Amino acid sequence: MAPVNTPEIAYGSDKNGLVWAYQFSAGMPPRELDSDAVTAALSALAAAGNTSFLWLHFSLSNTGAERWLRQSLQLPDTFYESLRESVGSTQLEQAGDALVAVIHDVMFDSSFDSSNVSTVTLGVTPRLMVSARLRPLRSVDRLRAAVRGGQAFRSTAELLAHLLRDQAEVLAEIVRRSTARVDGIEDRLLANRISISRAELSALRRTLVRLQRLLAPEPAAMFRLLSKPAGWVKEEDLRDLREAAEEFSTAVADAMALAERVKLLQEELIAQVNEQTGRTLFVLTVVTVLALPINLIAGLFGMNVGGIPFSQVPHGFLVVVGGTTLLTASLAYLTYRVLNRNKY
Numbered sequence: 001m002a003p004v005n006t007p008e009i010a011y012g013s014d015k016n017g018l019v020w021a022y023q024f025s026a027g028m029p030p031r032e033l034d035s036d037a038v039t040a041a042l043s044a045l046a047a048a049g050n051t052s053f054l055w056l057h058f059s060l061s062n063t064g065a066e067r068w069l070r071q072s073l074q075l076p077d078t079f080y081e082s083l084r085e086s087v088g089s090t091q092l093e094q095a096g097d098a099l100v101a102v103i104h105d106v107m108f109d110s111s112f113d114s115s116n117v118s119t120v121t122l123g124v125t126p127r128l129m130v131s132a133r134l135r136p137l138r139s140v141d142r143l144r145a146a147v148r149g150g151q152a153f154r155s156t157a158e159l160l161a162h163l164l165r166d167q168a169e170v171l172a173e174i175v176r177r178s179t180a181r182v183d184g185i186e187d188r189l190l191a192n193r194i195s196i197s198r199a200e201l202s203a204l205r206r207t208l209v210r211l212q213r214l215l216a217p218e219p220a221a222m223f224r225l226l227s228k229p230a231g232w233v234k235e236e237d238l239r240d241l242r243e244a245a246e247e248f249s250t251a252v253a254d255a256m257a258l259a260e261r262v263k264l265l266q267e268e269l270i271a272q273v274n275e276q277t278g279r280t281l282f283v284l285t286v287v288t289v290l291a292l293p294i295n296l297i298a299g300l301f302g303m304n305v306g307g308i309p310f311s312q313v314p315h316g317f318l319v320v321v322g323g324t325t326l327l328t329a330s331l332a333y334l335t336y337r338v339l340n341r342n343k344y
Contacts, residue, residue, distance in 0.1 A: 017058045017065020017132075022147050024159075025052040029150045042072065045127045053156050055147070057140065058132040065132065073130065076100055079123040083132055090214070092221035094230055099124040099160070104214040105137040106170055117214060122160065126232040129156040131163075142166040157237035164222070164244035171215060171251040175258055178204060182258065186265060189272070201266050208259035212252065219249035286335055293327040 013019045014035050021033040023041055033041055033054075041054055058065040066083055069075070076095035082102045091102035101122040120133040120140055131140060143163045153159045181204060222245040229238055297320060301308060313319065 013059040013062045013065070015062075015064055016068040017060070017062035018068075019057045019059050020144065021057070022055045023052055024055070024153050026154075029152065030147045032148075039072070042128075053127045053129070055129045055131070055156075055159060057144070058130070060132050060134045069130070069132070073123075073128070075123045075125075075130065079121065079130075082121045090217045090221055092218065092225055094225060094228075097125060097230065097232070099225070099230060101160075103164075103167065103218060105139045105167055106174065117210065122163075124156050124160050126156065129159050138170045139163060139166040142169070155234065155237055157233045158240055161237065161240035161244045164241070165247055168244065168248040168251045171211065171248070171255060174211070175251065175254045178208065178258055182262060182265065189265060189268060198266070198269060201262055201269065205259055205262040205266065208255050208262065212255050212259060215248075216252050216256070219245045219252060222248070289335065290328055290331055293331070294324050297324055 016035060018035055018038065021035075021038045021041075022030045023033055024030050038054070038056065041052075045052070045054070058069065060066065060083060066080070069083075070080060076098050078093070078095050078100045079098070082091060082100065090104065091100065093100055099122070101124070102119055103122070104117055104119050106116055118133060118135045118137060120131055120137055123130040133140065140163065143159070143166050146162065146166075147153075153162070181200075185201065222241065226238060226242055226245065233241075301320065309316070
């Protein structure tokens, strides 16, 4: 029996790390290629009159992926250097005739926790788009679903623009789901039900802030690139890229606004908790003050020494109880007057 390759089963890649490959030709639906057909298609790209282009997607969890990429493709060094970077800053730059991008996305099967963010590295030329990731990502899978559905693409730049729009949609979906959770928390908070878990708000805000920090630089990087685009990027592709950048910028702004709203809810929750704590401490203080006379008298009369007042009086106990009751009632009245005077 042949040995089982765990990464291939887990991530669906072949021995070279290729997860999928598609060839796009004018007037024809996208055609999926296997590993052998990819080699032939890459050779045919240099042929005169060939207007088709390829999208190759690799899994970096397969150790053979980077080796095959270096041996088979002529991509800028910055692309290969980016393959080994962990989740960090967004990168989008022009290197020679190619575009190199490192963008962030939420993993395919995640509940958008702050730790479920990974990167995809892109190398885009006029005839080839290469994407490589360590773990499956939502926006890349959305783009593949569109390709498998038969959607036509005129260029690699349009393919990149569609990926950026898918990325914006993933972020917008996260914001929508987060907004629904925040709405429920806010309703309970306004109803003075402060049994809300502060940990839930903190986790939600932490997720939004991390997404904001990772994704916010991307629209600015895209706009900088569009101000001086590569010569092979056509006007209609520039328009699509600009629209994708604007959609993504809007999604990032919504995430920032929601994070600020969560911060305000945290402050309101803290204020309510502090108010409730203050009320509790006030009640304890009042009870302590009212119990002070009887505790003081009990302590004094409890001393087993000579000269204790009323020890020889037949009704001494009633006298002490009556005096204590009167003093306690006086303190209660004074407390009531103070509360009415400070009432707002």
